[in-house]
Amino acid sequence: MGKLQHxxxxxxxxxxxxxxxxxxxxxxxxxxxxITFVNMESIHNKIASKLQDHPKEDKEDSRIHLVSIxxxxxxxxxxxxxxxxxxSLHLEKLVKKFNESDDEKIDYIIADAFLGNVxxxxxxxxINGGAFFPASLGYLALILHFSxxxxxxxxxxKGNPLKDEDxxxxxxxxxxxxxxxxxxxxxxxTMQETMLSFTFNVHKSTKAAKWILCNSSxxxxxxxxxxxxxxxxxxxxxxxxxxxxxxxxxxPEDSTCLAWLxxxxxxxxxxxxxxxxxxxxxxxxxxxxxxxELVNGPLLWVVRAGLTDExxxxxxxxxxxxxxxxxxxxxxxxxxxxxxxxxxxxxITHCGWNSTMDGLSNGVPLLCWPYxxxxxxNENYICDxxxxxxxxxxxxxxxxxxxxxxxxxxxxxxxxxxxxxxxKLEDVIKTxxxxxxxxxxxxEDFINSFKL
Numbered sequence: 001m002g003k004l005q006h007x008x009x010x011x012x013x014x015x016x017x018x019x020x021x022x023x024x025x026x027x028x029x030x031x032x033x034x035i036t037f038v039n040m041e042s043i044h045n046k047i048a049s050k051l052q053d054h055p056k057e058d059k060e061d062s063r064i065h066l067v068s069i070x071x072x073x074x075x076x077x078x079x080x081x082x083x084x085x086x087x088s089l090h091l092e093k094l095v096k097k098f099n100e101s102d103d104e105k106i107d108y109i110i111a112d113a114f115l116g117n118v119x120x121x122x123x124x125x126x127i128n129g130g131a132f133f134p135a136s137l138g139y140l141a142l143i144l145h146f147s148x149x150x151x152x153x154x155x156x157x158k159g160n161p162l163k164d165e166d167x168x169x170x171x172x173x174x175x176x177x178x179x180x181x182x183x184x185x186x187x188x189x190t191m192q193e194t195m196l197s198f199t200f201n202v203h204k205s206t207k208a209a210k211w212i213l214c215n216s217s218x219x220x221x222x223x224x225x226x227x228x229x230x231x232x233x234x235x236x237x238x239x240x241x242x243x244x245x246x247x248x249x250x251x252p253e254d255s256t257c258l259a260w261l262x263x264x265x266x267x268x269x270x271x272x273x274x275x276x277x278x279x280x281x282x283x284x285x286x287x288x289x290x291x292x293e294l295v296n297g298p299l300l301w302v303v304r305a306g307l308t309d310e311x312x313x314x315x316x317x318x319x320x321x322x323x324x325x326x327x328x329x330x331x332x333x334x335x336x337x338x339x340x341x342x343x344x345x346x347x348i349t350h351c352g353w354n355s356t357m358d359g360l361s362n363g364v365p366l367l368c369w370p371y372x373x374x375x376x377x378n379e380n381y382i383c384d385x386x387x388x389x390x391x392x393x394x395x396x397x398x399x400x401x402x403x404x405x406x407x408x409x410x411x412x413x414x415x416x417x418x419x420x421x422x423x424k425l426e427d428v429i430k431t432x433x434x435x436x437x438x439x440x441x442x443x444e445d446f447i448n449s450f451k452l
Contacts, residue, residue: 003103004034004063005450008094010087010111010118011132011248013040013071015276016354017112018047019248020134020215020237024110024443025064027237031447035064036098036106038091040083044068046250067094080116080197088117095125108450110213113140116201119208128450131209133202135353137216137224137233138381139374143202144228145169159196170227195373206230211446215353217432217439220425232442236357236429239336251276254330257300257338264298264343270409271338271364272348273302275355278371280308284399289319291405297345299327300338339364346412351378363426365389365418367408369400388422390415 007028011021018039025035039047048066069090091109098104106127111118113131122129133140149155154167206212215235218225225231239247261269272292280288285308292299301323303316320329335355339347339362347359348367356378359366366389368379382389390412392400412418432439 003105004032005107005447006034006036006098006105008036008038008091008098008106008109010038010091010109010115012112012114012134013043013083015248015250016352017114017134018043018250019239019354020235021110021112021132022047022248023237023239024132024213024215024234026240027234027443028447029063031443033063033447036067036094037064038067038069038087038094040071040086041068042071043250047248069094080114080194080201084116084118084201087111087115088121091118091121092124095121095127099125111205113202113205113209113212114198116204119205123208128210129208130211130213130446131202131205133212133214135215135374136378136381137214137221137228137231139353139377140202140212140214141224141227142169142377143199144206146199146203159192159199170223191372211449213446215357217429217437219428219432219438232446233432234439234443234446236361236433236439238357238361238433251304251332253332253334255334255337257328257330257333258341260328261300261338261341261343266342267345269298269300269341269343270295270346270348271300271333271344273333273335273355274307274350274369274371275352276304278350279306282308283397284308287399287402288405289316291400291402293319293322294402294406295409297326298343299323300333301327301329302331302333303329304331346409348409351375351382353378356382357429360386360388360422360425361429363419363423365412365415365422367412368392386421386425388418388425390418 007025009021009025011018022037025037029035044066045068069086071086095106095109098106106125109119109122109127109129110132111122111129113133119129119131146155146159149167150157152167153162155161210230212228212231213234214228214231215237217233217235220236225233239249270292292301323329336358338344339358344362344364346365346367347355348369349355349359351366351368351370352375356366366382368382368389368391370376370379379391383391390408392408393404395401395404431437434440
């Protein structure tokens with residue numbers, strides 16, 4: 001048996017980035033490639049610990065080698081530079097080490113597009129590289145359109161809006177106001193600089209890459225697809241259970257909610273989850289809590305640590321007791337399994353791309369509550385382009401009120417047109433990710449482009 005092609009995979013150390021790249025790695029392994037998956041130590045330990053639940057013989061079948069690199073707390077405002085430089089530095093050492101052996105020699109490097117410098121390391125060693133973009137084609141097209149926005153006078157070189165009007169974007173991309181651009185989404189300057197740094201990193205990565213691999217499909221975003229050169233859509237990369245193969249899920253999952261869902265009527269449960277980074281003010285959290293109490297019907301709510309400053313409030317404890325008759329609160333849920341359950345009626349979501357695809361791949365209508373980065377753009381796709389969900393209206397001080405929550409849940413559940421369109425999108429996603437679908441064919445084409 002000849003040497004397996006050896007691919008080095010490098011994600012941004014965050015769950016929304018690790019998960020799709022790990023799923024992509026599992027698909028490459030199942031097609032006969034060998035993967036070394038590089039994580040910062042804290043992320044590596046979480047993934048490796050989950051593998052200990054499987055028997056040794058299952059682990060030996062996996063051709064994904066998990067490697068950790070040391071880390072430290074970065075200086076405030078320097079997170080992007082820190083992870084890019086840290087990953088690049090240690091990646092160079094890893095490549096040198098692996099290349100000492102013909103059997104372990106690195107044949108290709110796949111790096112998260114947000115890392116920027118990593119593919120420059122690949123070039124240094126004469127290794128071809130692919131830039132992996134974990135979000136939508138529309139988001140990628142917007143980032144790559146950055147220089148043209150500067151030329152048009154819509155933004156300055158720091159991404160600050162120069163006009164309070166809709167920017168002119170190519171046909172097929174959701175309309176965006178300059179005040180909502182991803183790097184201008186916050187009043188906080190440090191966060192603006194962080195998002196702008198990520199934007200420049202994507203430019204750098206895509207220029208250095210032979211291929212841009214995107215966690216979407218042509219059928220979902222044909223217009224945006226045609227705007228991006230060297231693009232291969234390989235998604236949506238939805239989590240699948242495989243014995244002995246690592247998952248990108250970093251949070252401990254409470255699977256007791258699945259048994260609880262088994263006892264609920266079909267399409268009755270409102271599922272509420274806001275990902276790993278959303279943080280509510282106490283006033284907004286209280287409105288959310290009261291709003292969910294006003295909603296009729298069964299409720300499954302993920303309340304993780306850090307969702308607000310005071311999660312263990314007396315009122316929340318009382319709400320848990322009152323909810324016991326018709327709902328359940330968990331620290332974290334096995335989301336893909338939850339959304340595939342027939343009892344789910346709708347999903348109140350922060351509109352992260354992974355969560356959006358989790359919902360739509362199961363035909364679940366969405367209620368949109370975006371927080372950072374691409375989430376406002378995804379909300380536009382969901383509500384305006386795909387028409388498979390509704391957005392909440394913000395009132396004084398940007399608060400979404402309890403009555404608005406109650407009203408929009410009732411409106412969504414009563415709209416059969418939204419559910420019908422969501423079901424059609426479910427079919428589109430299943431087709432593109434099927435064995436003969438466009439994304440599956442693109443994965444094969446990608447492998448054939450470098451596999452001997």
